[in-house]
Amino acid sequence: MASSRNQNFIFMLISVLIILATMSFTSALFSAKHVVIVNKLVTRATLIVHCMNKSEDKGVISLGPGDSFDFRFRVNLRKTTVYTCSFAWPGNTATFDIFRADRDDNPQSKVGVCSECIWSIYEPAPCRDRRDGGQPNCFPWAS
The missing domain is CATH 2.60.40.10 (Immunoglobulins)
Structure with missing residues (x-):
């Protein structure tokens, strides 16, 4: 159960980081x-x-x-x-x-x-x- 929560947390963290990186990249391009x-x-x-x-x-x-x-x-x-x-x-x-x-x-x-x-x-x-x-x-x- 704890392992599943850790995996979900890591997945969400990586998703948020990707979104933030994309927004910064997009702002720089446009x-x-x-x-x-x-x-x-x-x-x-x-x-x-x-x-x-x-x-x-x-x-x-x-x-x-x-x-x-x-x-x-x-x-x-x-x-x-x-x-x-x-x-x-x-x-x-x-x-x-x-x-x-x-x-x-x-x-x-x-x-x-x-x-x-x-x-x-x-x-x-x-x-x-x-x-x-x-x-x-x-x-x-x-x-």
Whole structure:
């Protein structure tokens, strides 16, 4: 009877250790990201934001001047994750890939890896803010 309990305990212990190891491995493979979008339109207009990827639609969000919207996700195993957002403000519409794994989760990219990707949206360009307070990295609108 005691031998059977010991075997069950050992089996449960090994199972728990395997699950914990798998969770740590999975977390390391699928890096967590937090995207923050801030309305910094100089005209102080309301910014309409609509972000999505192939399988997830974040909905349509209305941001007043200085307001922000954020979402979290994990980069896929192949590192092909892309979130595209459309932006609209009076008289203008534009689109931009707010997160691209090849740009934002790649140590070799010119802007480097971000785990918290903070984007300031200006009329001329979307800009990814730098954690060190340096000049932001601005990119042209896709359209």
